[in-house]
Amino acid sequence: MHTAYVIVTIAAALWVGFSAVSLLRRAPFVVDPLVAYGVPQSWWxxxxxAKAAGSIGLLLGLAVPPIGIAAAIGLILYFTGAVxxxxxxxxxxTVAFPVLYLAPVAVALGLGLVS
Incomplete structure (x- = not known):
């Protein structure tokens, strides 16, 4: 079970980190929908x-579990807000897109709590 937790957590952190970098670099495939959803540019x-911090927190949580738990909860709240x-x-x-980020973080949290 621990191996699954590590693999899923690393995959989730990389996936969320990719999303963070894409947003911070203003990739059109990320910011165009934000404009359509009415998210103010000052929030981007x-x-x-927040996504980058959550991604880093997931990775740090492999060594310090409370940090990983806090990061996962924060990211779950973040992506629930996105949904x-x-x-x-x-x-x-397009509602599936934030769910695709939410799901692996939730699985990582669940596996982390069980491990």
């Missing part, structure tokens, strides 16, 4: 930093 950098934002924008066809 703080949101990217709500997408739904409020009535963009039902």
């Amino acid at each position: 950098t703080p949101l990217g930093i 709500i934002t997408v739904l409020r924008a009535h963009s039902y066809k």
